[in-house]
Amino acid sequence: MKMWSGRFKNDIDSRADAFNASLPFDKRLYKHDIMGSIAHCTMLGECGIIPQNEAETICAALSDIFFDIKNGKLAVCDAEDIHMFVEEKLTARVGDVGKKLHTARSRNDQVALDLRLYLRDSVDEINLLLRDLIKTIVDLAEQHTETIIPAYTHMQKAQPTTLAHHLMAYAEMFLRDAERFLDTRKRINIMPLGSGACTGTTFPINRKRVAELLDFDDVTHNALDGVSDRDYAIEYLTDVATVMMHLSRFNEEIIYWASDEFGYIGLDDRFSTGSSIMPQKKNPDMSELIRGKTGRCYGNLMRLLTVMKGLPLAYNKDMQEDKEAVFDAEDTVKACLEIFTAMLPTLRFHTDALETGAQGGFTAATDCADYLVRKGMPFREAHAVIGGLVLYCTEYGKDLSTLSLEEFKNYSTLFEADILNCVKIKNVVYARKIVGAPAPKAVSNEIKRIRKLLPRMFPEKSEEQ
Ligand code: ARG
Secondary structure (H helix, E strand, C coil), X not given: CCCCHHHCCCCCCHHHHHHHCCHHHHHHHHHHHHHHHHHHHHHHXXXXXXXXXXXXXXXXXXXXXXXXXXXXXXXXXXXXXHXXXXXXXHHHHHHHHHHHCCCCCCHHHHHHHHHHHHHHHXXXXXXXXXXXXXXXXXXXXXXXXXXXXXXXXXXXXXEEEEHHHHHHHHHHHHHHHHHHHHHHHHHHCEECCCCCCCCCCCCCCCHHHHHHHCCCCEECCCHHHHHHCCHHHHHHHHHHHHHHHHHHHHHHHHHHHCCCCCCCEECCHHHCECCCCCCCCCEXXXXXXXXXXXXXXXXXXXXXXXXXXXXXXXXXXXXXXXXXHHHHHHHHHHHHHHHHHHHHHHCEECHHHHHHHHHCCCCCHHHHHHHHHHCCCCHHHHHHHHHHHHHHHHHHCCCHHHCCHHHHHHHCCCCCCCHHHHCCHHHHHHCCCCCCCCCHHHHHHHHHHHHHHHHHHCCCCCCCC
């Protein structure tokens, strides 16, 4: 018998029942559902809406149900959804008193509350994984502030930089990702209970008290919106998609850097796989899977955006589809962050190949032009002169770093002996000292900055609840 079956003459068709059920996936919300119910019931007792002693009985039983589920003593099955499951177990344990829990509440505001509580924890968990990844990147960067590598634009060699500078670019991205989650958390952390089905309730409930008990920053201020809003879940999925996009770019680089053509990195046996037919193969499957799973996270974002786009106010059952999108995105991004953070320190960077790579492609050309500018030539003119010099090099199979002073002078009389030092790849890197540039000192400053920022952004949690 369904709790809502009073106005029905017949039982639900078993196929419709199964189709309608969300328990197989929303059982994941059991902790947050019970937390929410305990807060709601505590408030009902405090406000005298139900007798205090009954509220205490209900809360104690809810707490027992939580521990029984957690310890595997109570299997979560045979109910329409997690909200019905908990209430049915409650009533089975404490009798008719349990039937008072749902006073002044609807499943519509209940599910909104559960998802907000769940996502709030999830954001905190993902941010700890982001913190670990950023720390790992920064540690690795610290070892490579002087490892010279080529920087590319259009996949063509552009200018030399350092491995630390390259790695720290990703540290910046993941820091922004963590900030984005913290910002989304502000909008998640608003308490919707009291919205009822869609217009609140006639009972004199204390919504602020529930918010306080559950550590929310505020209550929602429109009951229709309180049960209809899934913006916070869409924002969460956007944040996940952005992390995945960054991970995917990083892994794309690892994949081709590990190719025979580039030969910039060697993959560790523990994080690569072989081929069933080609005995020589060592494949970057972890990186490829991360790149591939980015697609499913984008899909989850698109999935919820599409679910929501045509829905009139207020709650519609379509919205039950929100949970699997969110859970799948959460599982995927967590798994990717974990595996990548474990794999990253195992990569072997072939520093000689990287430096040789930085030598080729006339990567000191900008510095030659800048040299002439310092001697008084307008930049556009200098650009053209060095363009001619590069053309000369390509025609005669030469490199800027091996040209003689005479050859330089053939292109401009402003060149003097110090140009030969200026084009040395190491000097090209070290000359870029400004904030954000690759000179070892500049990158070390950023490493220090991020090291200081991390404990402030992610304060250690006092305890696990
Ligand atoms: N299982 C539902 C969901 O996930 C809970 C809310 C149901 N509300 C309702 N009026 N049927 O959205």
